[in-house]
Amino acid sequence: MDETPETAPGGRNGQNGQGDESGRAGRHPHHAREGRWTRFRKGPWWPASVLVVILAAAAGLFAGSYTYTMANPTPHQLPTAVVGSYEEARGKEFLAGLGKALNSSVRTHAYDSRAEAMEAIEEQSVFAVFELSDDGRKVLLDLSSASGASVAELLEQAAPAVGRATGVAVSVRDVNPLQDGDPRGLAIFYVSLAAVIIGFVGAIQLSVHARALTPLERIAFTVAYSLLGGFVIAAAVDWLLGALDLPFVESWSILALTMFASGMTFTMFNTLFGRWAMLPTWGVMILLGNPSSGGAVSWPLLPSALGVIGQWLPPGASVNAQHTAVYFAGHQHAFPFLVLAGWALVSCAVFWIWRHRHPGGRDKKPPELAPPADA
Incomplete structure (x- = not known):
């Protein structure tokens, strides 16, 4: 009587069964844990867990930085x-x-x-x-x-x-009062904040929804939304709400330059750090730049180091330039414009030099569109 492979003592199932049992019995717990850790690292839970920690830290740093600089302003000079x-x-x-x-x-x-x-x-x-x-x-x-x-x-x-x-x-x-629509002197801070945030959010959206843009096209579209966005901010604050009587062309130019510098800063960090670009962008623009800008609390009431550092960051430079344009016509300084232009030029240069590292571009296909390795 012929023995089938399924029942043969030396058949495939018998050998595999014994091999599996011996393999499971002999597998070290360390290797089992290592396998679970590898699966966890390669699965969707790992980046989600990292983001949970990052977001919690960002929330604490955000609250702490604004409380430290604004909650109890103390005169220093x-x-x-x-x-x-x-x-x-x-x-x-x-x-x-x-x-x-x-x-x-x-x-x-x-x-x-x-x-x-x-x-x-x-x-x-x-x-x-x-x-x-x-x-x-x-x-x-x-x-x-x-x-x-x-x-x-x-x-x-x-x-x-x-x-x-x-x-x-x-x-x-x-002798030099604030405008009627801005009794607390905060409107300039708000418009500058809008330009900073929309500036880098616009760059994020270009990276997500217009991934195939070439480097030159990416810079050109950043210029486009900066010019249009700056115009809309100025028009809304001046023409629509009447909160500030702006020197329109100068204020529009400052807002557009702020948005462009902010957007290209994210693009630079996206080139250098990939998907984690939001971390340095948020740190420079929001955690450090906005509280130390002098817009909500004047720089003599800020901690000394922040009062100095803030003038070299895009939010502080934007507030300084806009503040002078609105309230001190004819006494504009070159320094805040040089700061904004410096951030924009350095960001463009870094992006252009290492553009091959940027995740966008027409010569780079998303992973889901890449051909199979066997092909």
């Missing part, structure tokens, strides 16, 4: 101008009392005339002018809310209190 009888005994007593009340943060710069001091306000070198008269018994405090609403509010509260304590009559007036 308040540059002010003094003219008149500031060398008289009563004047010295008042200025010393003001410095003590503000933790010695007031830095006074003497000017020969009131006109020179007011020019320093226009140049944003000082935030207020103390004009002392009658041998230091009277003080006229000229504030500039447009220079920094939070600083002006601080001086407006501190100076009269010190005057009462030292027997000095203090009068306060605002």
Whole structure:
């Protein structure tokens, strides 16, 4: 009687059965755990788990960075101008009392005339002018809310209190007030924030939905949405809402340059770090750049290091340029434009030099469209 392969002692099933049993019996637990870890790393749960940790850390850092810089603003250096009888005994007593009340943060710069001091306000070198008269018994405090609403509010509260304590009559007036539609001086911060966020979100969307763009086309479309987006932001804030009376062409140019610099910064990081490009972009633009921009809290009230660093990042440069354009016409500085242009040019250069590393382009097919290896 012929034995079938299924029942033969030396048949395939018998051998495999014994081999499987012996293999399972002899398999070390370490190898089993290693196999589970490998499957986990190659499966969809691994990137999802990494994202859970990253998002939790980002939430804490986001809340911490904004709370650290904005929740309790403390004066570190308040540059002010003094003219008149500031060398008289009563004047010295008042200025010393003001410095003590503000933790010695007031830095006074003497000017020969009131006109020179007011020019320093226009140049944003000082935030207020103390004009002392009658041998230091009277003080006229000229504030500039447009220079920094939070600083002006601080001086407006501190100076009269010190005057009462030292027997000095203090009068306060605002020589450069904020616009009616922007009573807290935050509108410029909001429009700059919009330009920064939409700038890099636009680059993200191009990477997702227009993956096949060539490097030159990617730069061109970044320019296109920056120009159109900057125009719409300025039109909405000025023409539609009337919150700010903008010097339209200049403000539009600043917003467009901000969006382009932000978008190309993400493109640069996408070239260098691939799918993790959002991490450095979020860190530079949101965690560090926006709180230290001086838009929500004036730079003299920020921690010293952040006040300096923020001016070299796109959000701070955008706020500075826009703030000067709106409130200090004719006194625009080149520095914030150089910062924005520098970020844009460096990002474009890095992207262009290492463009072969960028995940987009027409010569690169998504994994699901790639031909099988056997073909």
